[in-house]
Amino acid sequence: MVRVEPAVRPRDFRRDDLRLGPLVGVPSESDLYEEITEIRDGRYDNIEQQLSLGQSRADALDAVADERTLDVPDGLDEDDFFTTARGHESVVTRYDLEKTVPMAKKPNLKEIERYWVNEPYSFIVIYRSTTANELKYYAVEPHLNAVETEMHEFLVEKLSSSLKYAGDEAVVTDGSEVERADVIEAETMKHVDRYGVLADPDETDATDQLRSAVERLGFGGDDDSTREPEIDPYGVYSARERQASEPTDGVDADLSTRLTSSISGLFGDDGEPDDGTRPDETRSRDESIYTPAAELPELKGRAARPESVVVEEDADTLTTYQLRKIVYYLKRDFIGYQIIDPVKHDINVEDISVDGYNMPVFVYHTEYEQIISNMVHGKERLDEFAVKLAQRSGKGISKRQPQVDCTLPDGSRAQLTLGKEVSDHGTNYTIRQFKDVPFTPVDLINWNTFGLDQMAFLWLAIENNKSLIFAGGTASGKTTSLNAVSLFIPSKAKIVSIEDTREVELPQRNWVASVTRPSFSDDDKGDVDEFDLLEAALRQRPEYIVMGEIRGEEGRTLFQVMSTGHTTYTTFHADSVGEVMKRFTTDPINVSKTMFTALDLVSIQAQTRVEGRKVRRNQAISAINDYDAENNEINVEDVFVWSAERDSFDPTPNPSILERIRFDRGWTQETLDHELFVRKVMLAYLIRNGLNRYTEVAGAIQAFINDPDTILALMANGRLFETLDNLRDMESVEIDVDPEKEALVPRPNPDEAMIDETRAVMEKAEDVLFPEYRDSLPDDVTEVLADVVPDSLTDAGDGTVGLGFEPSTRGTDDPYGESDISVGTVETTEQATDEPNPDREREIDPTDALEGDD
Numbered sequence: 006m007v008r009v010e011p012a013v014r015p016r017d018f019r020r021d022d023l024r025l026g027p028l029v030g031v032p033s034e035s036d037l038y039e040e041i042t043e044i045r046d047g048r049y050d051n052i053e054q055q056l057s058l059g060q061s062r063a064d065a066l067d068a069v070a071d072e073r074t075l076d077v078p079d080g081l082d083e084d085d086f087f088t089t090a091r092g093h094e095s096v097v098t099r100y101d102l103e104k105t106v107p108m109a110k111k112p113n114l115k116e117i118e119r120y121w122v123n124e125p126y127s128f129i130v131i132y133r134s135t136t137a138n139e140l141k142y143y144a145v146e147p148h149l150n151a152v153e154t155e156m157h158e159f160l161v162e163k164l165s166s167s168l169k170y171a172g173d174e175a176v177v178t179d180g181s182e183v184e185r186a187d188v189i190e191a192e193t194m195k196h197v198d199r200y201g202v203l204a205d206p207d208e209t210d211a212t213d214q215l216r217s218a219v220e221r222l223g224f225g226g227d228d229d230s231t232r233e234p235e236i237d238p239y240g241v242y243s244a245r246e247r248q249a250s251e252p253t254d255g256v257d258a259d260l261s262t263r264l265t266s267s268i269s270g271l272f273g274d275d276g277e278p279d280d281g282t283r284p285d286e287t288r289s290r291d292e293s294i295y296t297p298a299a300e301l302p303e304l305k306g307r308a309a310r311p312e313s314v315v316v317e318e319d320a321d322t323l324t325t326y327q328l329r330k331i332v333y334y335l336k337r338d339f340i341g342y343q344i345i346d347p348v349k350h351d352i353n354v355e356d357i358s359v360d361g362y363n364m365p366v367f368v369y370h371t372e373y374e375q376i377i378s379n380m381v382h383g384k385e386r387l388d389e390f391a392v393k394l395a396q397r398s399g400k401g402i403s404k405r406q407p408q409v410d411c412t413l414p415d416g417s418r419a420q421l422t423l424g425k426e427v428s429d430h431g432t433n434y435t436i437r438q439f440k441d442v443p444f445t446p447v448d449l450i451n452w453n454t455f456g457l458d459q460m461a462f463l464w465l466a467i468e469n470n471k472s473l474i475f476a477g478g479t480a481s482g483k484t485t486s487l488n489a490v491s492l493f494i495p496s497k498a499k500i501v502s503i504e505d506t507r508e509v510e511l512p513q514r515n516w517v518a519s520v521t522r523p524s525f526s527d528d529d530k531g532d533v534d535e536f537d538l539l540e541a542a543l544r545q546r547p548e549y550i551v552m553g554e555i556r557g558e559e560g561r562t563l564f565q566v567m568s569t570g571h572t573t574y575t576t577f578h579a580d581s582v583g584e585v586m587k588r589f590t591t592d593p594i595n596v597s598k599t600m601f602t603a604l605d606l607v608s609i610q611a612q613t614r615v616e617g618r619k620v621r622r623n624q625a626i627s628a629i630n631d632y633d634a635e636n637n638e639i640n641v642e643d644v645f646v647w648s649a650e651r652d653s654f655d656p657t658p659n660p661s662i663l664e665r666i667r668f669d670r671g672w673t674q675e676t677l678d679h680e681l682f683v684r685k686v687m688l689a690y691l692i693r694n695g696l697n698r699y700t701e702v703a704g705a706i707q708a709f710i711n712d713p714d715t716i717l718a719l720m721a722n723g724r725l726f727e728t729l730d731n732l733r734d735m736e737s738v739e740i741d742v743d744p745e746k747e748a749l750v751p752r753p754n755p756d757e758a759m760i761d762e763t764r765a766v767m768e769k770a771e772d773v774l775f776p777e778y779r780d781s782l783p784d785d786v787t788e789v790l791a792d793v794v795p796d797s798l799t800d801a802g803d804g805t806v807g808l809g810f811e812p813s814t815r816g817t818d819d820p821y822g823e824s825d826i827s828v829g830t831v832e833t834t835e836q837a838t839d840e841p842n843p844d845r846e847r848e849i850d851p852t853d854a855l856e857g858d859d
Contacts, residue, residue, distance in 0.1 A: 073108055078116050086119070089298040095125030096304065096329055097147045102130065104148040105379065110134075114141065118372075120353075125298040126333050127347040131373060142368050142376040144347035147330040156202065156323060157331050163196045164189065164335065186294035186336050193332055197323070204322035294336050304329055343390060344380050345436075349415070352749045355438055355480070361430025362387060369480070371751055374619055387432045391421045394434065412507040412520075415439055442742050442750045443488045443510055445702040447691050451753040454482060454610075454621050456654035457692075457762055459645050460490075461685040462626070462663075466606060467493040468710065469666050470548075470572040474555075476579040477610030482621040483576040484508050486610060487551070491574075494549055496707045496738045501542040503535055504553030512703055512738050517545060535559035539566055547571060554578070560594040567603035582607050582627045582641055598639055604629045605662060606644075615652050622647050623654070628662040653758075683713060686774060689766040690720055692759065697752050699742050701729045707738050714778070721775035 077083060087095045106114065114132040117140070121128045132141040149157060168188065180188070197203050304326040323331070342349045348357050348368055356369035359382060366380040382390060395402040398411035398419065407426040411419050416439030422428045446464075449455045455463075466473070467490060475483040491511045494500060500516040502509045507520060519542065524532035535552070539562050542550055552563055552575040560577075567573050579585040585607050589596045609624045624647045630640040644660045647653075667677045687709050691702060705725065709716040719725040755763070 072112055074103060075106060075111050075114065076116065081116075081119065089125050089301065091299065091301070091303075093301065093303040094307070095298070096301070096326075096333065097126055097128065097145055101148045102143075102145050105143060105145045113137075122347050122350040122352075123293075123295060125301060126295055127350065129347065129351055131370075131376070140373050140376045142370065142373075142378040144378065144380060146347060147333060149330065149334070153323075153327055153331060156327075157334055160193060160196060160331060160335060161338070164192055164339070167192050167196070168339075182294050182340055186340055189335055189339055190332060193335060197328065202321065202323050203328060204324055294340050295333065301329075344382065348378070348380070349417075349436075349438070352438075352440070353751055356435060357438070358433070358435040359387065360433050361428065362432065364430065384431070388423065391423050391432050391434055394419055395421055410506050413439075416507060416510070418506055418508060440510070440750075441746050442699050443512075444485055444750075444752075445697065445699055446489050446492060446688065446706075447697045447702050448752055449486060449489050450688065450692060451697070451755045451759065452621065453652065453756065453759070454486070455623050456645070457685055457688060457759070457766070458656055459623065459626060459654055460688055461681055462644065463490050463608075464493045464684045464688075464706075465666065465681055466662070468495065469669065471605035471662070471666075472567050472573045472603065473606045473608060474575055474577050474585065474604060475608045475610060476577045476582075476585050478578065478580055478612065481610040481612050483554075483610050486608065486623075487574060487576055491551070492703050492706050493710075495710050498548040499546060500549045500551060501545055501547040502551040502553070503538045503542060505535065506553065508553055509551050511551070514738065517542070517547075536562050539563075542566075543569070543571075549574070551575070555594075558593055560589055561596050564589070564596045564600050564603055568600055579609075580611065581609060582625065585609075586639055586641075598637065599632050601639055602629055602632050613649070615649075622652075628660055630661055682770075683717060683774065684709075685766055686720070686770045687716070689763040689770075690725070692755055693763045693767055694726065696726065696729070698747055699750075700747070703738060704729050714781075717774070718778040718781050721778035 083099055087098050089095055113134050113136045115135055116130060117133050118131040119128060122144075127144060127146045130143045130145060132143060133139070134141060304324075307324075307326050337343070337346045345357055345366060348354055348366070351368075353371050354368045355371060358367050358369075359365075360367070362384045363381065366378045366382070368376055368378055370376055392402055394413065395409050395411060398409075398413055400409050400411045402409045402421055402423045404424055404426055407423045407428075409419075409421045411421065413419055413436070418437040418439070420435045422433050425431050446455075446460050450457055450460055463473075473490075475486050477483050488510050491509075491513070494511075494513060496513055496515075498513070498515065500511060500513055501519060502511070502516065503519045503521075505521040507518070509518075519538040521535060521538065522533040524530055536559065539550075543566070548571075550566055550571050550573045552559075552573060554576045555563060556578075563573060563575060577585060577588075579588055586598075586601065588594065589601060590598055605628065607625075607627045607629065609627070611622055611624050612619060613622055614620065615622075623645070625643055626645045628642045628644050630642055632639055642660055642662070643657055644662065645654045645656050648655055663677060663681075666672075667674065670676075672680070687705065691697065691705060696702065696705065705716070708728075716725065719728060
């Protein structure tokens, strides 16, 4: 008996990923035996002709497989990529990627990057089209075949009626997303058990895990009665299964056609991916509604056969693998963000937008800028999606009020437009992503958005209560910069923020976050605007007031607050200092020029290009001096100006605002220079030692503000890094961040110029600053870490520092290049390198890394 292996096996694919079995159309053993018998009996005159025919068939099949499958980049280990930390195969696999990308586009796509956004359920692939020379953003989720889709629709219908009566009504309606996800999982398992649709229900741990939701919530009962839904579900996903068959030319046309058609549908659809969407609710910024990969058991029941065969069998039961896929979609549909849920998980995406009916979703990627995606909303589903987003934000949208600005429950900002009332292309939306973990001043320096001297200057100015406006165009980084420099606000200061749409995110706990509220009636009675919130803020004894973006007449109120002596920060749309003054001093804001001088600084942000790369730069930091009544002019002085030619920042010698700070504090010029230098050293130390995580930067800055001498002593003696984890205990600053979320933040590395600059700063510090602190390490640093006033430091008397754990070597080496100095003169066994920010192990003590709220 002759046994023949399948004629084609795609390159670099794992067989079980693609469910490849014996290919339909490959000659059976009996057929081959008959052919061999004919050859043996001399029925063919030339055996070489038969061998050539077989080779031609194999070549044709190989060409079809090559055309219909995606190329894998060199160096990408797909076995490793699709394997979870527990050693199990991920829910979404290479097969799902092949089904996601349209068949016609596969030969022209070159993979640029691939990364998980919601492991093990969804990942992103960035492709470059070799024909159109444009980038493509593909979100890949588990593919549902026709049987799975039918079962999904069945469960959606059942859940739509049963969820209203499931468990605790308070949990169903007002519970957290995780609690509501448990309800969905529990109700799903009840229906699965009731209708007996799970094959071998006691086969695996996966079934037990799915059932655990029922036990956690205390659901039970055998009530088989079904209730009609009060409201029909909308946006129900309706997948379409399309099989493609394109004959390939070959020696034996009939056999080639059969062989080709047998594999044509294995690797994807000929058409565009499904553009359906599903009902959604909300996703918390703190916890995931999906079972984490680390907790997911091995899923059994993956088919190793062509999908057409699986569908043809029309099985009436589900495997645990199929059930896990369907549960993922049920959670995504009822609680997540429907079709864009994978993008909402992508920390690299700043903006998500749709421009109209039947148009693709566009994303703004931090690395690749604007990219077209593979996601498309249908007309009705797009309308429903926009209405749902507004409802989740506590607002209404209709033809009467077709435009809404709102904040989604996860903190993202959305602008929604419904229908064609004011938009010719129909419903559209733009979502500005909320960052779970904010960027820091170190990130802005490493991006070269600001220079080291600029950031030290802003630090000193903010500590000394100088009011500041970040101005610039759309997406120029105004709010990012405002959130970053907010780390310079002392943790003990009282802060009040006033916004109409939540954008500001501050780490300080002594912070009142105020938001405007529109009226519930048509006569504007009962509305709470910015002026109302400012009036209330003045009664709350704030030391710093942060106001969201100024767009109109509320700017006049802002300057009235500044004039009362309150330090104020805000953002504003303008591309120069002159434009800022012009817009503020004319209608509709119309602030008098004499009042405008209550402002101290204006920072101009811009998006520009450097060496072909789109970057954000601070074009100028300008000081508002006095009002010249004789000439009716406001005197403005540039403190720093960006040089586009050199991509560097030029300072103005002895600016008047520093003189005002020196005068107000009673400092000498030497003291002023020292204060600027020590802050520059602090920032250089963090950059130099690769300390760029949010907890590290926030903790170090706030501890420095509380007691600079102690922190300088720790730096001089090489002990700062080992204290950073303890800074999470500071109660007045929320600096505890989930390490898993922190690991996803795309933090930049310093360039060579910044590495050289920080090296020079630290060399100078070794000569002129650190020697006086070398022998002055306090006996007990725990009090400064607990955010106390400097004078309350006490002497333990035993000459020890109470840290409570062994020091780590991370943060004390010289990760950006060897130098003649050793920061803090600490010995280390790690090898220095000249490469920027080399990979280094982040040592996280599980007892110190508190998970949860960030």
